[in-house]
Amino acid sequence: MSWLRVGTLLAVLCLGCATFLAACASGSDGRSAKTVVVYTSVDQMYSEPILKDFEEQTGIRVQAVYDVEATKTVGLANRLLSEKERPLADVFWNGEILETLRLKDEGVLAPFESPSTEGIYPQFVDPEGYWAGIAGRARVILVNTDLLSPEEYPESIYDLLDPRWPAEQVGIAYPMFGTTSTHAAALYAYLGEDKARAFFDGLAERGVQVVDGNSVAKDLVAAGRLAFAMTDTDDACAAIKAGRPVTAVFPDQGDGGMGTLVIPNTIALVRGAPHPQEAQALIDYLLSEEVERQVVKLGWSHLPVRPLAVEPECFDVGGVASMNVQYEALFDWLEPSRSELAEIFIR
Template identity: 45%
Template sequence: MHYKKSGTFLYVFLSVFLCFFSSAHAKQQEVVVYTALDQIFSEPILQEFEKRTNIKVKPVYDIEAVKTTGLVNRLIAEKSNPRCDVFWNNEIVRTIALKRKGILTPYQSPSAADIPASFKDKENYWTGFAARARVLVVNTNLVKPEDYPTSVEDLANTQWQGKAAMANPLFGTTSTHVAALFATLGPEQTTRFLKQILANTTHIVDGNSVVRDMTASGEVPFGITDTDDVNVGIISGMPITAVFPDQAGKGTLLIPNTVSLVANSPNPEAGRKLIDFLLSKEVEAKLAASESAQIPVRKDVKTPEGGLAQADIVAMEVDFEKMTDYLDESTKTVQQIFMK
């Protein structure tokens, strides 16, 4: 009798323990996010989401030299067996390219309701938020304000021969910029311009932050990079400033972050929750107030004093779908010109 009671007690104990363990385990969600936004800016946002939701975030960050492209290629390679739930890209054309390859799945986030239609996919495959601008970074010790370069075309101006720097145009936002030029100027004019940049002995380097650092050190008086890189440099005391190019002409290119849900992902429910969080006004405000000084796509998101707002910039008029149409051609052209 004693043994029977003991056995019954043990059975009940184990049953309760297993039920508790299973319940606790079931409540523990996780989400895998691939992000091309610099870790220093994206990590605090992801940590805040994890803290609020108790959903374990497993981030995979990009590296500077192959910005964006590395994660895009990984997503393509994993198409038949997705490991990522959410793709947080720091640009847009390769996100659209992933949609066209069947890598993404639609999700209409309630957080995106007040995001302008121009920053949303009509079929809800991606949503844009928190933009950066492509700017000229200038060394303030080497160049007087009246002599600042004012146009992207100054990269090919013989006045600046051998005195400018640009990130490898195969990757990151520089690649996006080339696609934008193909879409707005046309392939012929853009190809000619790229050849002129190379002929002007412009330094081609491994990333936008390298462009900034070369400019700050005086190795070159100016270069082309993104607003976040310049702002971080200014905060750290570098003798640099940002010039928004072509404000009297075609305007400055704005490139939004984009977020999308991966098709057949392992944790779609958690993925949708993360997307809702990333597309909130709060996150746009946080990115605007951070050292990256990102530009809200919503007009009613307040920026800090000295921060950047769309209203302050003459933006280049672009068609993101058309830019993506030209992506393969622009990439091949860059390879032919710069990778000989």
Template identity: 45%
Template sequence: MRVNADSTLFDRLVSVRAIYWVVTVALGAAVLNGGCRRATPNQVVVYTSVDQVFSEPVFRTFERRGTQIRSLFDTEETKSTGVLNRLLTEAPNPQADVFWSGDPMRALVLVEKGLVERYIAPNASAIPEQFRAADGAWTGFAARARVILVNRNRVATGDAPRSIRDLASPQFKGQCAMANPLYGTTTMHVAALFAAWGDADAKAFLQAVKSNGVRIASSNGEVKRLVASGEAAIGLTDTDDAHEALEAKAPVDVVWPDQEGLGTLVMPTVVVLVKGGPHPDAGRRLIDFLLSAEVERRMAEKAAHMPLRGDVTVPGVRRIAEVRAMQVDYQRVAAEMQRIQPWLRDWVGL
């Protein structure tokens, strides 16, 4: 296009030639952005459902050791389609090297479908046996637990719940909150109850909770907010959310439920090596780093995750030995989780 003397700067900017160069540069940059990264050997691709606010600083520390990390975040709170389903959809052509799951269940789904490469990290031996697979299919560390958050202004100390069953108690009718059990750690908690109590008892309990007017929140973080603000008297949530409420000086107490009976559900975060990932060696290096005492300590300090290693102690954070943990066969709970999904969708109304 010819530009005459009267043409504005804009005329020049939108000339066909300019558009051509914009296209060329933009597309070239986009392609190089991906292509070069893919070709770089000293990098690792990690998918994680551990909250970005906690996991990203860990990745940055690892990067300072010389391996670039390309990360894909998702949390159970965000309800995005989820890294698990992306990993499943990508299975014919894996993109990730490592999956760091916020709970054992998602990782076990990958194990069950044969999508993980077995790897026994040298420092995995410091993790108790019940939190790792003997064959190296998965390794747990930095655990969370399911706790009941209680608003002190609404519940007297002596009236505080002691068991998960108190969510169905008339004492708390219309005053309880829990996250949507279709997503995140609440799914695992419900599945663990199905595994422990059997279908009939677990379904009766959940129906009783529903009849008791439980408020279904969009996430565990939302449960924390509801209890902290006093909109709900009690709520079922994770230790990291409870920790945030305590850090914010909210008027809340944390109850570790069923310490005299069933025990509290403990959920390690779990790391697996993805089978057929593009950078397996770097993936192994990242797993070694994640299973180090340094990372467990950091996760305990920043997110109140319970250290599973015996050599990590952080003031104010319970260690696994100090808790009566629910006896859980994670493999069975993973199977239960998938089995009960249609029933849960009915229960939620979706």
């Protein structure tokens, strides 16, 4: 074989290898392989199907980092803080809002614009563009229907103070943690420090049952050990779907009532995202009506943050009034309220 023929054969082989490698770097439909990295505190059973749908629709591969139950949102937020100078994530999909606000405050997030925010109620879109919300959970009073008749159901958070119901039959989770802490900060922002402090002082002095989390409160009501307790819609819905003798009351819905706190999912762009175009595509998708409808149908959240024709499991949410509170003001009250409440409930 002549050197000319050998050289020609090598050239053909090199061209074939290059073609093969290029094909490996592309999707089966010929599109270049693209990737987006999302950190999400939304339970994997709910978030993974949505992210897989995005992959199928766009051809963009999603690398998802899910939370660990023991640390939940705080763990992912701390990870994003530790990666601030060399970010690995592109998008943060948070099942609540306060850690998103903390990341904004720490300079971890970047502003963005998305056509998918059109139609979302203004209180669920950051005016500075650092986050936007989709369907939220709400605070509810979970009632044991074996212990109370409908005319005896509480209607307001202030009914936790009412002596008509014995203190040992009324419960809340520790208000320094989780969404109960978020709710407490909202009350400080809405009512003012003096009235909010008086409310929690009243709970402590009355001796209502203070338990280790919303799921514990839910279980105690479902078991008939409490007549009613504050919890979130996701916990309440779990008890309802399990066939327990419970119902949920959205508090303070009457004329002049403060409404109930709605805690939205939040979507945010990480500053210095390694894949900015793919991040924008994922943000547009997650904020879409299609995804919000799916989140509600899956049962993770129950209250859409825009006019949306979808009926969630467990509840009739039509006309539910939410608290008129700015989330930035709520964030400002988070640490001060936690400090005060620790003085009240941890002695």
